[in-house]
Amino acid sequence: MLTAKGLQVSLGKRVILSGLSLEARAGEITAIIGPNGSGKSTLLRSLTGDLPYQGEARLNGQEIRTMPEHVLARHRGVLPQNSTCSFPLTVREVVRLGATQRSVAGVLSERELVGRALDAVDLKGFEGRRYHDLSGGEQQRVQLARVLCQIFEPVVAGCPRWLFLDEPVSSLDIRHQLQVMDVARSYAQAGGGVVAVLHDLNLTAMYADQIIALKRGRLAAAGTPHGTLTSPVIRDLYECDLSVGTVPAGHRPFVLPHGARV
Amino acid sequence: MTQALESMTPIGKSGCLFSCRQSLDDGDRSSLARLVICLLAVLLAAVMVFSLTAGASDVGPGTLVSAWFGSGGISVRDDIILHSIRLPRVVLGALVGAGLAVSGAVMQGLFRNPLADPGIIGVSSGAGLGAAGVIVLGGALPASFAAVAGIYLLPLAAFGGALAVTWLLYRIGTRSGQTSIATMLLAGIAIAALSGACIGLLVFVADDQQLRDLNFWGLGSLAGANWDKVLSAGPVIATVLVAMPLLGKGLNGLFMGEAVAGHMGINVQRLKRIAVVSVSAATGASVAVSGGIGFVGIVVPHLLRLVIGPDNRYLLPASALLGGSMLVLADTVSRIIVAPAELPIGILTALAGAPFFLWVLLGRKGLNAQ
Numbered sequence: 222m223l224t225a226k227g228l229q230v231s232l233g234k235r236v237i238l239s240g241l242s243l244e245a246r247a248g249e250i251t252a253i254i255g256p257n258g259s260g261k262s263t264l265l266r267s268l269t270g271d272l273p274y275q276g277e278a279r280l281n282g283q284e285i286r287t288m289p290e291h292v293l294a295r296h297r298g299v300l301p302q303n304s305t306c307s308f309p310l311t312v313r314e315v316v317r318l319g320a321t322q323r324s325v326a327g328v329l330s331e332r333e334l335v336g337r338a339l340d341a342v343d344l345k346g347f348e349g350r351r352y353h354d355l356s357g358g359e360q361q362r363v364q365l366a367r368v369l370c371q372i373f374e375p376v377v378a379g380c381p382r383w384l385f386l387d388e389p390v391s392s393l394d395i396r397h398q399l400q401v402m403d404v405a406r407s408y409a410q411a412g413g414g415v416v417a418v419l420h421d422l423n424l425t426a427m428y429a430d431q432i433i434a435l436k437r438g439r440l441a442a443a444g445t446p447h448g449t450l451t452s453p454v455i456r457d458l459y460e461c462d463l464s465v466g467t468v469p470a471g472h473r474p475f476v477l478p479h480g481a482r483v
Numbered sequence: 484m485t486q487a488l489e490s491m492t493p494i495g496k497s498g499c500l501f502s503c504r505q506s507l508d509d510g511d512r513s514s515l516a517r518l519v520i521c522l523l524a525v526l527l528a529a530v531m532v533f534s535l536t537a538g539a540s541d542v543g544p545g546t547l548v549s550a551w552f553g554s555g556g557i558s559v560r561d562d563i564i565l566h567s568i569r570l571p572r573v574v575l576g577a578l579v580g581a582g583l584a585v586s587g588a589v590m591q592g593l594f595r596n597p598l599a600d601p602g603i604i605g606v607s608s609g610a611g612l613g614a615a616g617v618i619v620l621g622g623a624l625p626a627s628f629a630a631v632a633g634i635y636l637l638p639l640a641a642f643g644g645a646l647a648v649t650w651l652l653y654r655i656g657t658r659s660g661q662t663s664i665a666t667m668l669l670a671g672i673a674i675a676a677l678s679g680a681c682i683g684l685l686v687f688v689a690d691d692q693q694l695r696d697l698n699f700w701g702l703g704s705l706a707g708a709n710w711d712k713v714l715s716a717g718p719v720i721a722t723v724l725v726a727m728p729l730l731g732k733g734l735n736g737l738f739m740g741e742a743v744a745g746h747m748g749i750n751v752q753r754l755k756r757i758a759v760v761s762v763s764a765a766t767g768a769s770v771a772v773s774g775g776i777g778f779v780g781i782v783v784p785h786l787l788r789l790v791i792g793p794d795n796r797y798l799l800p801a802s803a804l805l806g807g808s809m810l811v812l813a814d815t816v817s818r819i820i821v822a823p824a825e826l827p828i829g830i831l832t833a834l835a836g837a838p839f840f841l842w843v844l845l846g847r848k849g850l851n852a853q
Binding site for chain 2: 304309312314332
């Protein structure tokens with residue numbers, strides 16, 4: 222369980238997030254949406270332990286700011302929006318950077334772990350390729366494999382682990398977007414928790430179990446896609462003209478924009 | 484329920500030396516790296532022995548064999564040449580070379596740029612200023628303090644200068660966790676100019692003996708090597724060698740930036756502190772005993788990365804071995820190429836290193852190319 226109560230984050234004197242309370246459950250994908258500058262990434266970064274915050278935020282029952290890096294690393298992995306690698310590594314060398322924790326089962330060698338993680342992101346046999354020669358979509362999936370290596374088992378002794386994704390698909394084409402989100406869904410279905418900052422509302426409708434909508438650093442709406450992705454809520458959230466339909470009728474919502482004015 | 488997660492242990496080293504011989508096609512260069520490290524250890528030993536037997540005097544391999552393995556012993560003159568002149572010089576050369584090469588590799592890992600080097604970003608000039616300050620102004624120190632600090636005063640002052648410059652560069656070059664190589668290089672130029680001006684002031688007030696001592700920094704040389712220098716600078720240079728096991732894994736984490744390293748459980752602030760302090764110590768002490776020997780810290784790690792890859796767990800020890808070998812070899816060449824005179828070794832390393840630096844630069848299509 223990931224919970225926050227009265228969360229406030231300030232950068233310098235500027236208050237970015239205030240009075241935020243939320244709850245994310247393991248076994249689900251929780252999407253954070255909202256317009257640019259609404260505090261999505263700030264929220265994610267405070268929940269991953271990267272930013273100091275006031276109020277309360279607990280990951281698996283522990284106050285996040287009190288958890289040192291090596292303890293946090295056992296509870297959660299983080300996939301950044303994009304990663305640049307400063308030296309010419311092979312794919313295996315990138316992925317095995319994440320292999321810092323021994324699984325409780327303790328049966329997988331580093332080599333097997335790297336193989337399985339690459340398998341999970343559909344890059345089997347890419348171990349020997351140079352990271353810099355890969356396409357953007359492949360690089361992002363290699364990074365996802367690295368994060369999976371770190372938290373390979375979604376549940377350890379009844380305790381879920383968490384996958385945090387910061388706009389994980391914003392530079393990917395649609396097929397690679399689906400591939401990455403499929404991995405996230407499998408992780409959640411296996412009992413892990415997934416929290417993702419997403420821009421694409423239709424992708425959100427497709428994959429999210431719960432939605433947290435932010436506007437100007439405050440909670441604008443929260444709930445299931447059905448309850449949250451509605452015309453009035455989304456129109457007000459993004460301040461643009463759009464309509465929300467469902468496919469098939471009454472089922473999954475989709476968002477069709479009309480123009481920048483309400 | 485979280486105890487189980489807490490009790491998990493890190494993955495240990497899998498397999499022993501050469502046990503996993505996978506082909507390079509699967510992206511694993513670790514067994515190759517282990518092999519290269521073993522070969523480099525042999526190379527360093529061979530170069531050191533060769534350097535002991537080469538020089539302006541006629542003390543050659545035969546003398547070495549009878550000194551170490553013979554029963555009759557050797558003349559006092561030969562013993563002095565071998566054990567009081569050449570041996571400390573070879574040991575000091577290996578230490579300085581190892582220290583400079585590892586310092587370069589650590590800097591490159593820390594700044595995430597293969598062109599970072601203590602000499603280029605001005606750390607060495609800070610060390611030079613510290614050393615020059617002690618030479619010229621050391622007489623003004625309280626006698627009791629000078630007595631306590633003794634032979635460690637010079638390396639410690641150089642260490643202080645190097646530490647101050649490294650810290651300053653890092654503060655100037657880093658904004659919100661991102662280190663800008665361009666800012667850092669430009670700041671390094673400014674700081675090097677400032678250090679140079681301060682050294683100039685010291686030269687202005689120095690007396691003749693101090694001037695002679697100061698002049699020695701400009702070129703870089705191991706000519707003054709003796710056991711005192713090995714004992715005073717050796718332990719300080721060795722800090723970066725001792726820190727290698729602490730740094731390797733952490734610097735690997737920095738491949739993808741400081742945020743990612745933190746996410747993987749690395750204490751980045753602690754890593755930076757260890758890296759900055761140990762590099763400053765090694766660079767400072769190297770400069771104190773041998774002056775400005777440049778480019779070892781760039782050439783050695785770069786060559787090794789081409790062969791064994793950037794994995795710092797292997798790159799750092801391999802750099803130490805190759806750096807030591809290259810400097811001892813360069814020193815040997817500088818001793819015999821114009822015998823009985825000596826070419827300052829700094830001239831040799833700059834003659835070879837500067838074109839190499841330009842070659843790396845041309846191959847990178849600009850400083851910020853990734």
